Amino acid sequence: xxxxxxxxxxxxxxxxxxxxxxxxxxxxxxxxxxxxxxxxxxxxxxxxxxxxxxxxxxxxxxxxxxxxxxxxxxxxxxxxxxxxxxxxxxxxxxxxxxxxxxxxxxxxxxxxxxxxxxxxxxxxxxxxxxxxxxxxxxxxxxxxxxxxxxxxxxxxxxxxxxxxxxxxxxxxxxxxxxxxxxxxxxxxxxxxxxxxxxxxxxxxxxxxxxxxxxxxxxxxxxxxxxxxxxxxxxxxxxxxxxxxxxxxxxxxxxxxxxxxxxxxxxxxxxxxxxxxxxxxxxxxxxxxxxxxxxxxxxxxxxxxxxxxxxxxxxxxxxxxxxxxxxxxxxxxxxxxxxxxxxxxxxxxxxxxxxxxxxxxxxxxxxxxxxxxxxxxxxxxxxxxxxxxxxxxxxxxxxxxxxxxxxxxxxxxxxxxxxxxxxxxxxxxxxxxxxxxxxxxxxxxxxxxxxx
Amino acid sequence: xxxxxxxxxxxxxxxxxxxxxxxxxxxxxxxxxxxxxxxxxxxxxxxxxxxxxxxxxxxxxxxxxxxxxxxxxxxxxxxxxxxxxxxxxxxxxxxxxxxxxxxxxxxxxxxxxxxxxxxxxxxxxxxxxxxxxxxxxxxxxxxxxxxxxxxxxxxxxxxxxxxxxxxxxxxxxxxxxxxxxxxxxxxxxxxxxxxxxxxxxxxxxxxxxxxxxxxxxxxxxxxxxxxxxxxxxxxxxxxxxxxxxxxxxxxxxxxxxxxxxxxxxxxxxxxxxxxxxxxxxxxxxxxxxxxxxxxxxxxxxxxxxxxxxxxxxxxxxxxxxxxxxxxxxxxxxxxxxxxxxxxxxxxxxxxxxxxxxxxxxxxxxxxxxxxxxxxxxxxxxxxxxxxxxxxxxxxxxxxxxxxxxxxxxxxxxxxxxxxxxxxxxxxxxxxxxxxxxxxxxxxxxxxxxxx
Numbered sequence: 001x002x003x004x005x006x007x008x009x010x011x012x013x014x015x016x017x018x019x020x021x022x023x024x025x026x027x028x029x030x031x032x033x034x035x036x037x038x039x040x041x042x043x044x045x046x047x048x049x050x051x052x053x054x055x056x057x058x059x060x061x062x063x064x065x066x067x068x069x070x071x072x073x074x075x076x077x078x079x080x081x082x083x084x085x086x087x088x089x090x091x092x093x094x095x096x097x098x099x100x101x102x103x104x105x106x107x108x109x110x111x112x113x114x115x116x117x118x119x120x121x122x123x124x125x126x127x128x129x130x131x132x133x134x135x136x137x138x139x140x141x142x143x144x145x146x147x148x149x150x151x152x153x154x155x156x157x158x159x160x161x162x163x164x165x166x167x168x169x170x171x172x173x174x175x176x177x178x179x180x181x182x183x184x185x186x187x188x189x190x191x192x193x194x195x196x197x198x199x200x201x202x203x204x205x206x207x208x209x210x211x212x213x214x215x216x217x218x219x220x221x222x223x224x225x226x227x228x229x230x231x232x233x234x235x236x237x238x239x240x241x242x243x244x245x246x247x248x249x250x251x252x253x254x255x256x257x258x259x260x261x262x263x264x265x266x267x268x269x270x271x272x273x274x275x276x277x278x279x280x281x282x283x284x285x286x287x288x289x290x291x292x293x294x295x296x297x298x299x300x301x302x303x304x305x306x307x308x309x310x311x312x313x314x315x316x317x318x319x320x321x322x323x324x325x326x327x328x329x330x331x332x333x334x335x336x337x338x339x340x341x342x343x344x345x346x347x348x349x350x351x352x353x354x355x356x357x358x359x360x361x362x363x364x365x366x367x368x369x370x371x372x373x374x375x376x377x378x379x380x381x382x383x384x385x386x387x388x389x390x391x392x393x394x395x396x397x398x399x400x401x402x403x404x405x406x407x408x409x410x411x412x413x414x415x416x417x418x419x420x421x422x423x424x425x426x427x428x429x430x431x432x433x434x435x436x437x438x439x440x441x442x443x444x445x446x447x448x449x450x451x
Numbered sequence: 452x453x454x455x456x457x458x459x460x461x462x463x464x465x466x467x468x469x470x471x472x473x474x475x476x477x478x479x480x481x482x483x484x485x486x487x488x489x490x491x492x493x494x495x496x497x498x499x500x501x502x503x504x505x506x507x508x509x510x511x512x513x514x515x516x517x518x519x520x521x522x523x524x525x526x527x528x529x530x531x532x533x534x535x536x537x538x539x540x541x542x543x544x545x546x547x548x549x550x551x552x553x554x555x556x557x558x559x560x561x562x563x564x565x566x567x568x569x570x571x572x573x574x575x576x577x578x579x580x581x582x583x584x585x586x587x588x589x590x591x592x593x594x595x596x597x598x599x600x601x602x603x604x605x606x607x608x609x610x611x612x613x614x615x616x617x618x619x620x621x622x623x624x625x626x627x628x629x630x631x632x633x634x635x636x637x638x639x640x641x642x643x644x645x646x647x648x649x650x651x652x653x654x655x656x657x658x659x660x661x662x663x664x665x666x667x668x669x670x671x672x673x674x675x676x677x678x679x680x681x682x683x684x685x686x687x688x689x690x691x692x693x694x695x696x697x698x699x700x701x702x703x704x705x706x707x708x709x710x711x712x713x714x715x716x717x718x719x720x721x722x723x724x725x726x727x728x729x730x731x732x733x734x735x736x737x738x739x740x741x742x743x744x745x746x747x748x749x750x751x752x753x754x755x756x757x758x759x760x761x762x763x764x765x766x767x768x769x770x771x772x773x774x775x776x777x778x779x780x781x782x783x784x785x786x787x788x789x790x791x792x793x794x795x796x797x798x799x800x801x802x803x804x805x806x807x808x809x810x811x812x813x814x815x816x817x818x819x820x821x822x823x824x825x826x827x828x829x830x831x832x833x834x835x836x837x838x839x840x841x842x843x844x845x846x847x848x849x850x851x852x853x854x855x856x857x858x859x860x861x862x863x864x865x866x867x868x869x870x871x872x873x874x875x876x877x878x879x880x881x882x883x884x885x886x887x888x889x890x891x892x893x894x895x896x897x898x899x900x901x902x
Contacts, residue, residue, distance in 0.1 A: 376556035
């Protein structure tokens with residue numbers, strides 16, 4: 001077998017997403033209402049019913065609607081690569097495979113769920129969707145998906161990113177989205193902040209508040225989230241389901257499956273079908289989540305009920321968290337700067353069904369450059385976290401003389417992250433020590449709920 | 452047939468490039484030496500012999516070396532798309548297909564030749580390659596290719612682009628290239644200009660002079676060109692050869708084949724195998740080259756001997772030209788801002804074997820936005836010229852009620868052109884009238900040679 005890319009035909013694209021919840025040997029803790037502390041679904045006024053239902057579903061396989069598959073076909077099935085050149089560079093006996101999600105028009109895995117969410121919204125008559133975005137990865141995926149289904153898209157983009165990263169904003173606008181800097185004058189939440197501090201740089205938490213307020217306030221508008229929730233993770237499983245079929249063609253099966261984690265969606269998308277194999281087929285695959293040391297919720301956080309956003313509009317969830325008032329250092333992997341972790345990923349970690357490791361940003365960029373100079377593709381800084389650990393494991397294989405099979409998720413390309421690459425290449429990139437005292441402080445702010 | 456992407460396996464990738472010269476019913480005019488006016492090959496001191504030979508070859512098929520195919524596999528075979536969504540938007544009975552070359556790591560068709568050139572250089576012991584780049588599309592392709600073959604790469608980047616478009620520079624540096632702003636202090640040509648005008652913004656002509664001087668001056672160094680020359684066009688034919696195989700799977704054959712032209716390489720790559728079918732199989736496919744009205748060498752230039760660069764270091768070629776002292780307006784399709792046209796493309800046009808049409812930049816951006824909002828992919832401004840004419844022809848099909856089959860080349864993505872998109876979306880993009888007087892002036896400067 002000497003192929004570089006293992007491809008699937010459009011007919012081989014999965015017809016259903018995989019819902020890991022159906023196979024778990026334990027129950028997931030409920031979401032709690034932020035005001036009452038009582039169990040609650042995700043709020044139907046701002047989510048379409050199809051997604052409210054999926055969020056709590058225990059069905060094992062959930063059909064991917066044909067209109068969603070039709071859009072998926074623009075870039076799916078995505079290629080699985082055998083990293084021949086990286087293996088050679090590392091002089092490792094390991095076989096390294098990576099699933100590449102950067103071929104989607106927005107350049108990451110995010111449209112796997114954005115397209116599904118836009119479809120269900122369209123089905124239920126939604127005319128307009130509001131969302132927030134930090135660096136713009138999620139916002140551009142939703143802008144793309146909304147345009148294809150004829151839905152208006154309003155994106156509240158954290159002001160500091162809006163000013164410093166105009167390219168992602170223009171990309172969203174090219175797909176027809178209305179993008180405003182958050183805090184904006186379009187919502188009460190935004191106006192209140194601006195009244196206090198007209199120069200406020202904004203934050204992801206505030207942008208969530210603005211988007212949610214927008215959706216709660218207009219009957220034609222729903223809200224959409226790009227990670228963390230069960231239905232988002234569900235939609236991403238198309239990645240791992242394809243990878244399983246592709247690996248079957250090679251005759252290999254991974255000893256390790258690796259993904260980076262912020263909210264947890266690309267990791268889950270690749271990993272959950274392999275977690276299932278561990279659960280039901282007696283496989284012993286190591287499943288490794290890689291997080292930045294600047295926001296190490298799994299490796300340094302606590303497993304507790306906490307707010308999903310910064311201001312308490314979202315339900316309270318049991319998850320590994322650094323505290324919702326903790327603000328991660330400004331690392332360039334903006335997609336990993338989240339105080340918490342998807343409840344489903346958190347439960348797996350708590351039950352020791354997955355491992356986690358935290359890495360600094362300079363070593364991840366070093367891995368990204370090694371990867372770009374061997375495999376060609378310039379990775380997103382987020383994805384580079386997975387590359388770092390895949391390379392470390394491949395080097396271990398060389399040292400131990402073991403020919404293991406490694407699979408990781410290359411969740412996106414770095415075409416909009418070249419400023420970060422420049423800082424790395426010129427030696428100006430800072431590593432942030434784990435802010436122990438700051439996390440300790442933030443953990444004092446956890447909500448008091450009956451557990 | 453309802454597929455979106457028509458894929459080939461790696462085994463179906465062409466094993467040879469197609470050399471159109473072998474099938475031409477006429478001889479190509481020779482290149483002439485700039486000093487003597489005598490017929491000359493491309494200069495062996497700065498090109499590897501394999502490429503000097505390919506430049507004048509009359510062999511019909513030239514084998515693609517296995518190490519080149521190995522690198523091609525990182526993104527080839529490239530997908531052929533059926534533009535179902537664009538057809539629907541235009542409400543046309545036409546079938547629209549496009550070959551997408553933006554999936555290569557540098558994001559365009561350019562590595563098809565960069566990889567081949569790096570390979571032949573490596574074979575002949577070249578340690579270092581010097582080249583020029585304008586906006587950076589070619590420079591990044593060569594930086595990528597050189598890194599994979601372990602060759603040093605020096606890029607002279609036109610200073611105004613170096614300053615205004617740092618992202619392409621950083622991309623080249625991420626692949627290990629040494630990039631300097633041209634005029635630079637590294638060459639006599641650069642130093643002379645800087646002595647006269649320390650603030651000189653540079654030009655492509657000057658950057659070519661610097662790169663060529665660099666290569667002439669160092670025994671370990673060769674020079675590399677990204678378009679215009681026969682061997683470059685040859686390497687690009689992998690595009691059209693794949694497209695032929697892919698269309699065969701659909702049962703369709705194009706009535707029209709469309710590509711944008713600057714130097715002519717992406718157009719030739721797609722079109723030449725179809726030109727062959729016209730010549731030897733009695734097909735009647737219309738082959739349409741699309742150029743910007745700001746640099747309309749085919750539709751408004753003269754067919755004459757002219758310099759390939761601005762300063763007379765390159766051989767003199769018979770081609771459609773606006774005069775080597777003509778400087779095209781600063782349109783955003785930087786890759787199409789060339790005063791001349793590939794001699795081979797020029798000869799085809801002169802023999803009426805291809806058509807040409809010139810378009811303004813605002814209508815091309817309008818087409819790009821329609822395309823992005825239907826097909827998802829954000830096109831490079833260069834490629835948008837082909838989209839514009841493909842859409843115009845599809846609209847004609849609607850008006851005439853004819854279900855023709857249209858194939859065009861989507862030569863690259865627009866991830867590094869978002870500044871141009873912003874200008875278009877905010878209504879600030881200017882259309883440049885065809886500068887008749889300026890071309891008339893420049894045509895006075897054609898070299899005097901015995902034709």
